[in-house]
Amino acid sequence: MTIETSLIELFASVQGEGPLVGCAQVFVRFARCNLACRYCDTPVQPVPLARVERTPGRRDFFSVANPVTAAEASRLVRAFGLEFCHSVVLTGGEPLLQEGFLREFLPLVGGSRHGVYLETNGTLPDALAGVLDLVTFIAADVKLPLTSGTGPLWEEHRRFLSLAGKKTLFVKAVIGGRTGQDEVDRLVDLVAEVCPNAVLVLQPVTPVGGVPPVDPAAALAFQRRALARLGDVRLIPQTHHVMGQL
Numbered sequence: 001m002t003i004e005t006s007l008i009e010l011f012a013s014v015q016g017e018g019p020l021v022g023c024a025q026v027f028v029r030f031a032r033c034n035l036a037c038r039y040c041d042t043p044v045q046p047v048p049l050a051r052v053e054r055t056p057g058r059r060d061f062f063s064v065a066n067p068v069t070a071a072e073a074s075r076l077v078r079a080f081g082l083e084f085c086h087s088v089v090l091t092g093g094e095p096l097l098q099e100g101f102l103r104e105f106l107p108l109v110g111g112s113r114h115g116v117y118l119e120t121n122g123t124l125p126d127a128l129a130g131v132l133d134l135v136t137f138i139a140a141d142v143k144l145p146l147t148s149g150t151g152p153l154w155e156e157h158r159r160f161l162s163l164a165g166k167k168t169l170f171v172k173a174v175i176g177g178r179t180g181q182d183e184v185d186r187l188v189d190l191v192a193e194v195c196p197n198a199v200l201v202l203q204p205v206t207p208v209g210g211v212p213p214v215d216p217a218a219a220l221a222f223q224r225r226a227l228a229r230l231g232d233v234r235l236i237p238q239t240h241h242v243m244g245q246l
């Protein structure tokens with residue numbers, strides 16, 4: 001049986017977050033999410049028409065009717081020219097809600113230089129297990145409860161990171177004006193225990209919808225304290241907004 005999914009958009013750009021910032025990538029944004037973070041700036045509701053960029057950076061989109069098959073989505077991705085592409089990014093929304101689709105789709109999008117880069121909220125370990133063999137990089141969020149407003153998800157994150165650590169893993173936590181030292185300490189404990197070789201990225205929140213920004217001194221203090229336990233802790237804001245990219 002062919003599995004279809006709803007896409008929001010496909011475009012080519014550069015990675016705007018984390019240790020691979022600046023790498024050329026093709027992005028596949030899936031509809032739907034299992035969380036509702038207070039700082040979310042991404043459309044996640046399914047739409048009748050997905051938009052596909054014709055020219056990287058120009059935002060000259062054409063429309064494709066949803067839902068799409070894996071074959072159709074892979075044809076659209078390959079049309080960007082994957083030979084110059086670091087990796088194909090699965091983003092959302094939450095891509096792991098589409099586990100069945102991904103198992104059909106990912107074997108069809110070979111040809112990038114380094115494979116598949118999964119951006120995920122890090123809460124669906126069973127779905128990750130189903131696609132783990134098909135991804136190269138995992139950028140997994142850990143949701144700090146006071147910052148995200150999602151409620152505690154520590155056990156889900158623990159199970160997820162235990163598995164994700166088998167791949168090249170970046171752990172990201174958004175920090176803002178509400179972030180508490182206790183929740184950052186708990187994050188650091190989790191990474192130190194479960195995936196100590198992962199890069200930990202503290203990402204200052206991009207203030208949207210009245211979300212308070214993090215105080216720079218507090219951000220540096222979070223990083224410094226985390227570095228007492230972990231080998232690689234970086235403070236990296238979202239950079240794609242600087243060049244007006246998606």
Ligand code: SF4
Pocket residue numbers: 033034035036037039040041042044092093094121
């Ligand atoms: S997990 Fe990501 S896409 Fe989902 S609500 Fe939170 S910020 Fe938005």
